[in-house]
Amino acid sequence: MPRLIRRLPEGPLDIIGDVHGELEALLALLHRLGVDVDRRTAPRHLVFVGDLIDRGPDSVAVVALVEWLVHAGVASVVAGNHELNVLAGDHKEGNGWYWGDASDHVQFDQRRVPFSSRLASATERAAIGAFLSELPLVLERDDLRIVHACWDPVAAAKLPQEGSIAALAAAFQQALDAELVSSGLRERAAEERAAFAQLQDQRTEPTRHLAAVAEEDSVYQLRNPVKLLTSGAEVAVLPGSHFFIGGKWRFVTRDRWWRRPVDRPTVVGHYWRRRDAPIEGRADVWDNLPPFDWSGNVFCIDYSVGRRFLERLRGRASNFNGGLGALRWPEREVVFDDRPAPEPTRA
Ligand SMILES: [Mn+2]
Structure with a gap:
């Protein structure tokens, strides 16, 4: 390994x-x-x-x-x-x-x-x-x-000494999935998505900030050390500053x-x-x-x-x-x- x-x-x-x-x-x-x-x-x-x-x-x-x-x-x-x-x-x-x-x-x-x-x-x-x-x-x-x-020292400290990056990324994601379900965030994000079913359509801009969607997207990047080091953190945008890119409305942006x-x-x-x-x-x-x-x-x-x-x-x-x-x-x-x-x- x-x-x-x-x-x-x-x-x-x-x-x-x-x-x-x-x-x-x-x-x-x-x-x-x-x-x-x-x-x-x-x-x-x-x-x-x-x-x-x-x-x-x-x-x-x-x-x-x-x-x-x-x-x-x-x-x-x-x-x-x-x-x-x-x-x-x-x-x-x-x-x-x-x-x-x-x-x-x-x-x-x-x-x-x-x-x-x-x-x-x-x-x-x-x-x-x-x-x-x-x-x-x-x-x-x-x-x-x-x-x-x-670079994030806290994320790096969570990495094992050895491992295959794909298997590790999947294992971290599985743990996060379980946590999102038990905390109720998964359900709240699903409700928000259902209320704004056209997130893939640029013409139907959401009328409010989807906080749970933002938090869920952010958690997958921020709390998965392999994802964080290879593609950076994403953080919730300020309410009202969502934007359309890459085929969907987004509520998170790249963390500087x-x-x-x-x-x-x-x-x-x-x-x-x-x-x-x-x-x-x-x-x-x-x-x-x-x-x-x-x-x-x-x-x-x-x-x-x-x-x-x-x-x-x-x-x-x-x-x-x-x-x-x-x-x-x-x-x-x-x-x-x-x-x-x-x-x-x-x-
Ligand atoms: Mn890249």
Whole structure:
């Protein structure tokens, strides 16, 4: 059984953001970092922050390449929510490649557009699943920590030393299910949902805050340590501030955990950061934090290369907005797959 919190190797590191199946971007970035893929040598240890897979053109090859580097001892990986999804058997938009499902598609401009991702064969699926199921949730050493979405010491303390993340997430969820039933919250949330049966319809906005729905959604994230570390906390919105996204009305929003004190520099992915100036007036979980700033002790290295599949649908073939970045440690600068010079970051 894999250890869930492992020691980061000492020495300088290149910490690579969410790859999301973007093989070409990964090869270009590794080249810029001086990695010799064929010989499996790297000038500095590589760390992947998770979400290697989904949506992009070739998750199969990305995992194979990363596994090759991990087995050579030049790379480490933590699991992201996308890895957890496939390990848990969850079929989600963008992960049909794993299941060999060619009908996986995205709704784009009123059209149904299939993902053009390479599909895994049954053999590849088994190999990928075996590799991903060995991943830890956290890597740390005295001066640095890497986790996919959120650091929470209380949640981390609830983790066993070893375990498979999918089985653990399911066990925590089962315990929460039982608790929600016995506390009556499950029933109250069901009543609220029944009173507003059209939560999936944007045109029928609920006329009040659904407190039990909010609390139930929040409990599943906040109190499941595996979910919390891989996809972050969700907290109830203020009454009246519910919003419609991803096909339903929501009463919880992402918790900006990085605003609270964090004991050491912590690098995460997950949060679709923008590379260029934030767009004024558009909701941004980073609250318009400049693109290369730290938020206290926290730095997000996900510069949204995972958006490239959308950019391609809009007809773009180069000069993408989203990029694949690597945070060089201890230099604290970001190298991109498609930019010649590194960007300094700001504390
Ligand atoms: Mn993620």
